[in-house]
Amino acid sequence: MALSxxxxxxxxPALAPHGLYVExxxxxxxxxxxxxxxxxxVIGGRMVQPNGRPKPFQDELAATADRxxxxxxxxLGDGWLQEITVIARGAAPIVGQTFVRVDxxxxxxAGRNVHGTLIQGPVTAFMRAAWPxxxxxTTIGLPxxxxxxxxxNPAANVEIVETVPTGARWxxxxxxxxxxxxxxxxxxxxxxxxxxxxxxxxxxxxxxNQAASLTRQYTATRGGVRGAAATGTGILIAIPDLRLAxxxxxxxxxxxxxxxxxxxAPQLLVEEWLEGA
Amino acid sequence: MTQYKCxxxxxxxxxxxxxxxxxxxxxPMLDRVRVRRDGQAIDIDPKDQxxxxxxxxxxxxxxxxxxxxxVNPNDRDDRQRARIRxxxxxxxxxxxxx
Numbered sequence: 001m002a003l004s005x006x007x008x009x010x011x012x013p014a015l016a017p018h019g020l021y022v023e024x025x026x027x028x029x030x031x032x033x034x035x036x037x038x039x040x041x042v043i044g045g046r047m048v049q050p051n052g053r054p055k056p057f058q059d060e061l062a063a064t065a066d067r068x069x070x071x072x073x074x075x076l077g078d079g080w081l082q083e084i085t086v087i088a089r090g091a092a093p094i095v096g097q098t099f100v101r102v103d104x105x106x107x108x109x110a111g112r113n114v115h116g117t118l119i120q121g122p123v124t125a126f127m128r129a130a131w132p133x134x135x136x137x138t139t140i141g142l143p144x145x146x147x148x149x150x151x152x153n154p155a156a157n158v159e160i161v162e163t164v165p166t167g168a169r170w171x172x173x174x175x176x177x178x179x180x181x182x183x184x185x186x187x188x189x190x191x192x193x194x195x196x197x198x199x200x201x202x203x204x205x206x207x208x209n210q211a212a213s214l215t216r217q218y219t220a221t222r223g224g225v226r227g228a229a230a231t232g233t234g235i236l237i238a239i240p241d242l243r244l245a246x247x248x249x250x251x252x253x254x255x256x257x258x259x260x261x262x263x264x265a266p267q268l269l270v271e272e273w274l275e276g277a
Numbered sequence: 278m279t280q281y282k283c284x285x286x287x288x289x290x291x292x293x294x295x296x297x298x299x300x301x302x303x304x305p306m307l308d309r310v311r312v313r314r315d316g317q318a319i320d321i322d323p324k325d326q327x328x329x330x331x332x333x334x335x336x337x338x339x340x341x342x343x344x345x346x347x348v349n350p351n352d353r354d355d356r357q358r359a360r361i362r363x364x365x366x367x368x369x370x371x372x373x374x375x
Contacts, residue, residue, distance in 0.1 A: 037297050065299050068350045068359040091297060149294055152302050155287030161305035166347045166359075198337070247347070251305065265290070277350040277359075 019048055019080025020104065027073040028084070029103040029112070033139070033167060033276040034063035034070075036093040041100055041123070045084035047076055055079065063088075063098065067167025068277050073108040084118060084131045092125045096145030099274050100129055140169060144271035153265035156182075157258070160266050161251040163197075167277035170244040174269040175220040177252065182260025185212050189255045192220045192237055197247040204239045218252075246275060284366035285342035292346075301346040304365065309336040342366025 032041045044058040061072040086100050102119035105112040118131040122142065128134075151162045160177055164170045181188060187209040194202040208228040210216050220237040228235045244250070252263065282289050286304040293299050309320045312330035320336060344365030352360045 035298050037293055037299065064358060065293075065297075066301075066348045066359055068348055070357075097298075147296065147298070149296070149298070149300070150291065151300075152283070152288035152290040154305065158286055158288070159305050161303065163301070163303040163345075163347060165299075165301045166350065249303075277348070 019082050021079075022047075022076050022081050022104070023078045024075070025106050026115075027075050027105050027108050027112070028118075029071060029073050029105045029114070030059075030061050030086070031069050031071045031101045031103070032061055032063040032098065033067050033274050034088075034093065034098045035065055035067055035145075035168075035272070035274065036091045036097050037065045038091040039063045039065070039088050039093055039098055040090040041086060041098075042089050043074065043084060043086050043102065046082045047079040048082055049077075049079040054082070060089075067165060067274055073105070073112075075108070085128045086119060086123055086130070087128045088123045088125050093123075094145050095122050095124060095127065096142060096273065098123050099139050099276070102129075102131065139275060140273045144169075144171065144273040146173075146269070147272050148267065148269050151266040151268060154263050156260055156262040158263075159252045159254060159257075160263050161249055162266060162268060164244045164246050164248045164250075166246050167275050168246055169273040169275050170248075171271040172220075172239065172242065172244065172250060172268065173222065173271060175239070175250065175266055176217060176268075177266040178215060178217050178264040179210060179254070180215045180262045180264075181210055181212055182258050182262075183213050184258040184260070186256040186258055187211060188257060188261065190218055190235075190237075191253045191255070192218075192239055193249075193251050193253050194239075194242055194244065195249050195251070196245075197249060202240055202242060203253070204237050206235050206237050208235055210235075212258075246277070280371040281368045282371050283344055283368050285340055285344050289371065301348070301361075302368070303345045303347060304340055304343045306337040307340050309338050310334070311336055344368065 041061040047055045059074045064070050088098050104115045119129045120136040121129040121134050123129050191205040193200045207226045217234050220239045222241045224236050224238045226238045290302050310323045311320050311333040314330050342365045345363040346361045348359035349362050350359050
């Protein structure tokens with residue numbers, strides 16, 4: 001005997017005992033924060049429809065590379081949501097560079113109600129986040145992504161300043177920059193400062209001077225010991241182990257800087273977490 | 278990869294960086310010191326301080342045309358992309374890196 005549509009609907013929970021019932025006003029809200037260009041978030045899964053038939057779905061969200069949250073609401077129709085998986089495509093982010101959240105919400109607009117968070121965690125081009133299965137994680141609960149980056153090469157007589165980008169949290173592991181001094185006689189001393197965008201909260205000085213017409217490489221690293229090479233050109237600055245929030249700055253301050261003194265572009269090794277914005 | 282030069286501070290930088298991540302240039306601030314000289318409070322470059330000046334406070338000020346490429350998540354364009362915080366004097370393209 002064939003079952004009526006109403007009977008199938010009543011039986012469907014038994015067919016999909018672990019599903020979440022959703023209907024027309026319910027959406028999956030996919031949110032992503034990301035730092036790598038060209039990343040596309042692919043979300044896929046499966047529904048059991050009221051007639052008992054499984055129905056796969058797949059959708060995409062283009063993630064911006066500026067750590068600002070990008071979102072997309074996906075309507076699933078009526079039925080029992082069985083499973084969801086999320087993966088990154090289009091580029092190859094490493095763990096910590098792309099983070100995804102999938103919420104079950106009612107309503108597609110700004111006034112929507114969030115019923116639950118199904119997925120919250122990192123994804124790569126290989127590593128998926130899944131519901132059910134993956135734990136709901138914080139963006140800063142895992143080791144950060146290691147980045148070696150080149151900063152701005154300042155003009156002569158201008159100090160180096162690097163700002164922690166919007167939506168990021170940094171731990172500075174190493175900083176290296178070259179200073180070429182002009183012919184003016186003066187005892188320069190370089191220091192590294194850390195500020196919150198306005199006020200300096202830490203400063204570490206080289207402890208040695210750089211005279212005229214010299215080229216010196218300054219390396220600032222945590223756990224380092226302040227000192228200068230005996231015959232080489234390297235100078236080591238010991239810096240504290242700090243976590244830097246978005247907008248905080250890493251800068252050089254050069255006492256007795258002369259008009260022709262010229263820093264090169266700094267190279268930074270940082271551990272970076274996504275905070276999102 | 279494209280190399281840019283900031284029109285305000287003269288700094289040169291690459292965006293995006295070779296690892297595919299964007300770089301958000303911000304101009305360095307200018308150091309100034311507020312001093313009392315001849316009964317007047319004035320802001321000067323620290324190297325122009327005179328022995329008789331009474332230092333009131335150290336200042337960190339934006340240069341003319343200050344540029345900050347960090348994005349403002351609350352300021353979006355028509356395509357919902359976050360705009361940079363301060364266009365300032367702008368930047369110019371130097372060359373494309375191969």
